Structure formats: C-alpha cells, structure tokens
Amino acid sequence: MRYPDYDMSATIIRNGRVIDPANKRDEVADLVIIDGRIGQKSEIRGQESDGAAEIDASGLIVSPGLIDMHVHLREPGFSHKETIESGARAAAAGGFTTIVCMPNTSPPADNPATIAWIKDRAAEVASVNVLPTGAISRNLEGEELAPIGSLGQAGVVAITDDGHCIQNHELMRRAVEYASMVGLPVLDHCQDYSLVGNGVVHEGYWSTLLGLPGWPAAGEEVIVMRNILLAELCDHHIHCQHISAAGSVRLIREARTRGVKISGEVCPHHIALTDEAVENFNTNYKINPPLRSQADVEAILEGIADGTLTILASDHAPHAEFEKEVEFDAAPFGIAGLETELGLFLNLLVHKCRKVDIRRLIEMYTVEPAKLLKLDAGTLSIGALADVTLIDPNLEWTVKIENFQSVSRNSPFDGWKLRGRAVRTIVGGETVWKLNDA
Amino acid sequence: MTRWKRKDLLGLRELSADEINFILETADAFKQVGTREIKKVPALRGKTLVNFFIEPSTRTRTSFELAAVRLSADVINISAAASSLTKGETLKDTARNLEALHADILVLRHSSAGAPQFLAPRLKASVINAGDGAHEHPTQALLDLYTIRERRGRIDNLHVAIIGDILFSRVARSNIFGLTKLGARVTLVGPSTLVPREFEKLGVTVSHKIDNVLPDADVVNLLRIQHERQRKEYFPGTSEYTNLFGLTKERAKMLKPECLIMHPGPINRGVEIDSEVADGLQSVILDQVTNGLAVRMAVLYLCGGIAG
Numbered sequence: 202m203r204y205p206d207y208d209m210s211a212t213i214i215r216n217g218r219v220i221d222p223a224n225k226r227d228e229v230a231d232l233v234i235i236d237g238r239i240g241q242k243s244e245i246r247g248q249e250s251d252g253a254a255e256i257d258a259s260g261l262i263v264s265p266g267l268i269d270m271h272v273h274l275r276e277p278g279f280s281h282k283e284t285i286e287s288g289a290r291a292a293a294a295g296g297f298t299t300i301v302c303m304p305n306t307s308p309p310a311d312n313p314a315t316i317a318w319i320k321d322r323a324a325e326v327a328s329v330n331v332l333p334t335g336a337i338s339r340n341l342e343g344e345e346l347a348p349i350g351s352l353g354q355a356g357v358v359a360i361t362d363d364g365h366c367i368q369n370h371e372l373m374r375r376a377v378e379y380a381s382m383v384g385l386p387v388l389d390h391c392q393d394y395s396l397v398g399n400g401v402v403h404e405g406y407w408s409t410l411l412g413l414p415g416w417p418a419a420g421e422e423v424i425v426m427r428n429i430l431l432a433e434l435c436d437h438h439i440h441c442q443h444i445s446a447a448g449s450v451r452l453i454r455e456a457r458t459r460g461v462k463i464s465g466e467v468c469p470h471h472i473a474l475t476d477e478a479v480e481n482f483n484t485n486y487k488i489n490p491p492l493r494s495q496a497d498v499e500a501i502l503e504g505i506a507d508g509t510l511t512i513l514a515s516d517h518a519p520h521a522e523f524e525k526e527v528e529f530d531a532a533p534f535g536i537a538g539l540e541t542e543l544g545l546f547l548n549l550l551v552h553k554c555r556k557v558d559i560r561r562l563i564e565m566y567t568v569e570p571a572k573l574l575k576l577d578a579g580t581l582s583i584g585a586l587a588d589v590t591l592i593d594p595n596l597e598w599t600v601k602i603e604n605f606q607s608v609s610r611n612s613p614f615d616g617w618k619l620r621g622r623a624v625r626t627i628v629g630g631e632t633v634w635k636l637n638d639a
Numbered sequence: 640m641t642r643w644k645r646k647d648l649l650g651l652r653e654l655s656a657d658e659i660n661f662i663l664e665t666a667d668a669f670k671q672v673g674t675r676e677i678k679k680v681p682a683l684r685g686k687t688l689v690n691f692f693i694e695p696s697t698r699t700r701t702s703f704e705l706a707a708v709r710l711s712a713d714v715i716n717i718s719a720a721a722s723s724l725t726k727g728e729t730l731k732d733t734a735r736n737l738e739a740l741h742a743d744i745l746v747l748r749h750s751s752a753g754a755p756q757f758l759a760p761r762l763k764a765s766v767i768n769a770g771d772g773a774h775e776h777p778t779q780a781l782l783d784l785y786t787i788r789e790r791r792g793r794i795d796n797l798h799v800a801i802i803g804d805i806l807f808s809r810v811a812r813s814n815i816f817g818l819t820k821l822g823a824r825v826t827l828v829g830p831s832t833l834v835p836r837e838f839e840k841l842g843v844t845v846s847h848k849i850d851n852v853l854p855d856a857d858v859v860n861l862l863r864i865q866h867e868r869q870r871k872e873y874f875p876g877t878s879e880y881t882n883l884f885g886l887t888k889e890r891a892k893m894l895k896p897e898c899l900i901m902h903p904g905p906i907n908r909g910v911e912i913d914s915e916v917a918d919g920l921q922s923v924i925l926d927q928v929t930n931g932l933a934v935r936m937a938v939l940y941l942c943g944g945i946a947g
Contacts, residue, residue: 405837409837409838409841410812411753411774412752412772412774412807412809412812413753413772413773413774414773482752482753482756482757523729526729526731527730527731527757528730528749528753528754528757529752529753529757530751530752530772531751
C-alpha cells in the first residue's frame with residue numbers, strides 16, 4: 202500500500218519523544234527522513250520544512266521500527282491461514298517494520314529455492330521487511346542436516362526447526378557447529394518429545410482437574426539445559442524461543458552470567474494468561490508451549506526485569522476458524538499475535554508491573570533482535586533505513602478480532618481493553634499503515 | 640421442574656449438591672418403573688435420541704439405549720467406524736447434521752476431554768456426556784452415588800476409597816466431584832505414577848498403601864487396570880499391580896463387614912479384584928448396572944424436558 206502524499210523525498214516527524222536505544226537517545230525532537238533514510242534537518246533544501254511532508258508526533262513516541270523475530274507467515278502452503286501479504290499487513294498494523302518468518306511452511310523452507318521464492322514474494326507484496334529463516338534439518342524431521350550453508354547464501358537470517366525440536370543431541374550439536382561456520386544463529390523450540398508426549402496443556406492443577414494430557418515444564422527445561430551445554434561446547438549462539446517455564450529462566454540466567462551464548466524470548470500470552478484459561482476447553486488458549494502457572498509467569502517477569510530474557514516476540518501462529526473449531530486435543534496450537542503483542546507488553550511490562558520502562562521495551566524489540574540476527578535495523582542513526590514506529594503509549598483501545606489485518610482470528614484477547622499501541626508504521630520512509638486505515 | 644434448568648449434562652463439577660440430589664431422587668421414581676410388568680413410560684415419546692459414540696463402548700451405550708427405549712424415545716446408534724468422522728468431517732459438522740435430522744438428545748462418548756463442552760453450546764439439542772477422554776463420566780458417577788445412597792442410606796461422612804488408574808480415569812474424576820459435593824471423604828489409592836499428589840488439590844487424600852486405607856473404608860470403588868501400550872511406562876505390569884494394589888481375598892478380610900465393593904466394569908478378574916471378592920456378599924457391582932438404567936432415565940428425562 203502506498204500513500205502518495207507521503208511518497209516525497211523528505212518527511213519531518215515533529216515533536217515526538219524520540220527513543221533510540223541504540224544511540225542512548227531519549228528526547229523530544231524532530232526526526233527527519235530523506236530519501237528513505239534517517240537524515241538531518243540541514244540536508245533539507247532551503248528553509249526548514251520546505252517541500253517536506255510533516256507528521257505531527259506530539260504526545261507520541263518515535264521509535265526505531267520494531268522487529269518481531271518469531272512469526273509464522275504460512276506461505277507457501279497454508280495461505281488459508283495467512284499469506285506473506287496479509288501477515289505483513291498485520292505486522293504493520295501491530296507496529297512492526299521487520300518480521301522474521303519461520304520455516305514450517307509447505308514445502309518447508311529447508312532449501313534455497315523455497316527461500317528465494319519467499320524473498321521474491323515478499324519483495325512483491327509485503328509492506329514490511331520479511332526476513333526468512335531456514336530449517337535446521339531436512340523436512341523439519343530432525344534426521345539429517347538441511348543445506349545450512351546454501352540457506353545462508355540464499356539469505357536466511359537464522360536456522361530453526363521451530364514447531365519441531367531436534368531430539369537427537371548429536372545432530373543438534375553438529376547443526377550448531379556447522380551454523381557457527383556459516384555465521385548463522387540457531388533458534389530452538391525447546392520441547393522434549395518423550396517427556397511431553399501428547400501433552401496439550403501445562404501439567405498441573407488444571408490438567409489434573411480437566412483430564413487433559415499434561416505438558417510438564419520439565420519438557421522445556423531439559424532442552425533449554427541441552428542447548429546451554431551445546432552452546433558452551435560449540436561456542437555458538439543458541440536462542441531459546443518462547444520461554445514458558447520458571448526453570449528455563451533460572452537455567453538461562455545462570456548460563457548467561459557465565460558468558461554462555463544463550464538467549465531467551467518471551468511471548469505476551471505467557472505472561473498475560475495462566476493455565477486456568479483452559480478451563481472451558483476454548484482452543485484459542487491452546488498454545489505450544491502451553492500457558493503455565495502464576496509462578497512461571499512471575500519468573501518470566503523477573504527474567505525480563507533482570508535482563509535474563511532479552512527478546513520480545515509474538516510467535517504469531519494464525520489458524521483458520523474451522524481448524525480451531527474442534528475438540529481440544531485435535532486443535533492446532535497457536536495464537537495470531539502480531540496485532541496485539543505491543544499493546545499487551547506495554548500493559549503487562551510498563552503500565553501494570555513496571556518491570557521495565559518503555560526504553561527497555563523498545564530495546565528488546567529493536568536492538569536485541571538486530572544484534573542477535575546481525576540485522577542492519579533497529580536504530581534511528583543518521584543514514585539508517587527509515588523504519589520508524591510511532592507509538593501512542595497511552596491510547597486506550599479495545600482488541601477487536603474482526604478488525605484484524607491477518608487472515609486469521611485465533612486470538613484469546615478479543616475484547617481486551619489495552620493502553621498503548623502503534624499508531625503509524627513507516628518502512629523505508631513510507632507510511633505503510635496508520636491508525637484508522639482499516 | 641424448578642430444580643432442573645439444564646439442557647445438557649456435561650459433568651458433575653458444574654452441578655450443585657442440590658442438582659445431584661435431584662437427579663438421584665428422580666432416579667428413584669424410574670427405578671420403580673423397571674420392576675413393573677410394563678417397563679415403559681411415555682415421557683420422551685416422539686423424541687429422537689442419538690447415541691453418538693466416537694470411542695468403542697458396549698455397556699454404557701446399551702444402558703443409554705435401554706433407558707431411552709423405556710422412556711419411549713426413538714434411538715439411533717452411531718459408532719466411530721460408521722460415522723463421517725473417518726471421512727474427515729469435523730465433530731461439529733457431524734453433530735449439526737444429526738441436529739438437522741431433528742435429533743433432540745445427543746449422547747456423546749469421545750476420546751478427547753472437553754468434546755461435550757465443545758458441542759453443547761453449539762447445538763440446540765441436549766448433549767449428554769457418556770465419557771470424554773480422562774475428563775468426566777457423569778452418569779457413571781451418578782449411578783455410583785445412587786448405589787451408595789441406596790445401600791448405605793446416605794453419602795455424607797462416608798469414607799470412599801477409589802483404587803486404581805486415577806490419572807487416566809474419567810470415572811474417578813466424576814466420582815471425586817460428586818462425592819465431595821455430597822460430603823463424602825475420598826481417598827485415592829494406586830501407584831504414584833497413576834495417582835499423582837496433584838489430586839490432593841481437588842480436596843481428596845492420596846495414598847499409595849492400600850492396606851492402610853481398606854480398614855477404614857465404607858466403600859471401595861475399584862477401577863479397571865489396563866497395561867496397554869500407552870500405559871507401559873506407568874507401572875511394571877498387572878501381576879505387580881495385583882501384588883501391591885489388588886483387592887485379594889486376604890485384603891478383603893481387612894474391610895469392615897458393611898463396606899461396599901464397587902466396580903464400573905468390565906472387571907479384570909484376578910487383576911484389580913479377586914474373582915470370589917467380585918462375586919461376594921459385599922459386592923454391589925450388578926446393582927450398579929441396574930441403577931445405571933434408572934439414573935440414565937432420570938438424566939434423559941430431565942435434560943430432554945428442557946431441550947427444544
């Protein structure tokens with residue numbers, strides 16, 4: 202989507218609170234965009250604002266474009282759930298200028314041709330930057346390595362079998378060693394299959410009460426531990442996705458103090474909800490890893506506060522209504538999260554718990570993923586690509602799934618009243634979304 | 640019928656003690672019908688009941704079918720093999736098709752916990768839970784309560800031991816909810832793998848030593864023990880189970896003379912209970928079957944009267 206009135210060579214975003222953690226900047230100022238990059242006022246010909254478009258950002262936060270490094274775009278293969286185009290629109294509506302998509306498509310992104318297809322498709326239809334990941338193992342089967350070097354050449358930013366977890370520790374070790382040579386970080390969905398079995402909800406009070414198969418916290422923790430040992434052995438970075446359990450936070454904290462190249466990620470649902478939510482068997486609460494106990498929620502909040510957990514992401518997992526309208530056991534796991542995550546994190550981390558301030562929240566959405574994935578993004582430095590998110594931190598709004606840009610509607614947050622959201626998303630100097638566009 | 644307002648019976652957890660007692664009282668009237676020469680009443684004449692069994696069952700399905708016939712309802716039986724679910728149709732679509740054929744009551748047996756909770760709000764028809772995964776089996780627990788009340792005259796302050804595979808048992812969960820609501824004291828007995836301590840949060844006691852529990856029990860309810868593929872990791876085998884937890888002839892001597900011995904069936908003679916004990920004077924296993932009919936008539940009558 203293009204807006205001709207902003208498609209000019211220069212734009213000035215006036216009077217916003219510019220927060221740019223990469224440059225330790227937090228001040229009310231004007232931000233200048235020239236030819237799609239962050240510029241300086243002096244570069245604008247003649248008088249100030251001569252010929253430049255203006256955006257009034259009074260009362261708003263001017264942030265580097267947010268990065269969500271854990272998104273399922275479902276294309277190729279499952280376009281009834283989401284397409285690259287619709288997923289990118291959902292990202293823009295959520296305030297994201299860059300999204301990292303997972304390889305569990307059909308065919309899976311375990312080969313350079315599929316990566317090339319995703320990149321071509323994204324260049325054609327996506328309103329935000331779409332960065333693909335490649336599979337660790339062929340066909341995501343955990344049996345033999347995917348061509349990781351060729352995937353790197355094709356432009357993946359990381360490798361992961363997300364949705365699956367390599368159970369064979371020897372294969373995982375070699376994958377991490379090989380990825381180290383190629384210079385790609387490894388992202389892992391931490392789940393021990395033998396401990397988890399057919400588990401669908403957190404093993405605890407509610408699984409006991411409801412007779413639903415339990416997914417014990419140890420099923421995550423044992424793989425987090427495995428990853429810490431392998432990151433140490435291979436001296437290479439492993440990022441543990443969507444941390445849900447207190448024990449995982451404790452393990453990562455201890456390993457990071459020793460300098461192990463390990464990191465952890467938080468999704469909003471794991472701190473917004475507990476396993477009690479599954480009481481009525483509503484499949485919108487069926488998530489992998491599952492919603493856990495209040496003690497787990499508190500441990501994750503502490504992990505965010507003390508810097509143990511450094512990345513915020515959605516694990517955006519869109520599914521069609523007919524796929525979720527089934528028995529709990531039979532439903533697919535996941536939440537469509539791109540359009541609610543910023544509002545949820547603002548409420549849960551900044552407004553309500555005050556675990557971090559808005560500067561740190563923005564840092565966790567920009568500098569941290571950019572550093573981990575070695576991206577040229579996440580900053581408002583002079584000369585950087587003008588990916589900018591304007592955030593109204595106090596705007597009160599209500600989540601309405603019928604207004605989602607995503608093809609899917611599987612969110613447990615419908616009707617939630619939130620404070621704070623993105624109001625305009627700018628990619629390469631062009632506004633790709635603004636509030637009330639819908 | 641001001642004491643009954645539900646179109647569905649999904650589980651005992653959501654029922655009040657008063658609602659449970661009302662079902663039991665209603666069952667009293669239907670139990671008498673079974674002793675008459677003409678065992679049929681016209682309560683559900685013109686109504687259609689579908690026995691919708693996605694998981695194999697003979698005794699529960701037969702009991703519901705007979706209960707419906709005695710209430711003069713028309714009955715259709717659909718089993719997993721015959722249903723469209725094997726052709727990829729969703730549970731919701733299959734159920735709505737049945738409703739489009741004017742089914743009034745759907746009796747659902749399903750391997751997934753929560754399947755009846757999923758269907759009930761999506762259908763105008765009554766949904767009766769005939770067992771969902773490891774979640775609930777409300778009519779089984781109601782017939783157990785009925786049998787205890789009939790033989791012991793009350794339920795409150797009785798000590799009921801439920802022995803066996805509790806973790807995977809819907810019968811155990813419904814019994815726990817029903818018994819505790821009506822004031823009984825419940826002890827769960829079995830191997831630590833099948834009776835995790837987490838159950839104590841449901842207001843019951845957990846024990847792994849059957850000999851400590853039997854002398855104090857007013858009722859022992861034995862659950863069927865299976866050592867199938869999916870249970871292999873939970874306990875070493877049936878002979879070890881019998882050794883540690885079986886109600887053998889020797890152990891039965893520890894019971895109070897008035898203690899009732901119950902079992903939802905089918906019995907594994909020689910595994911969870913010795914054959915002589917199952918057939919002994921304290922056994923009320925066949926009373927349970929008879930009472931199941933009366934209880935299911937009551938449930939169909941009450942819910943069927945609300946639906947449509």
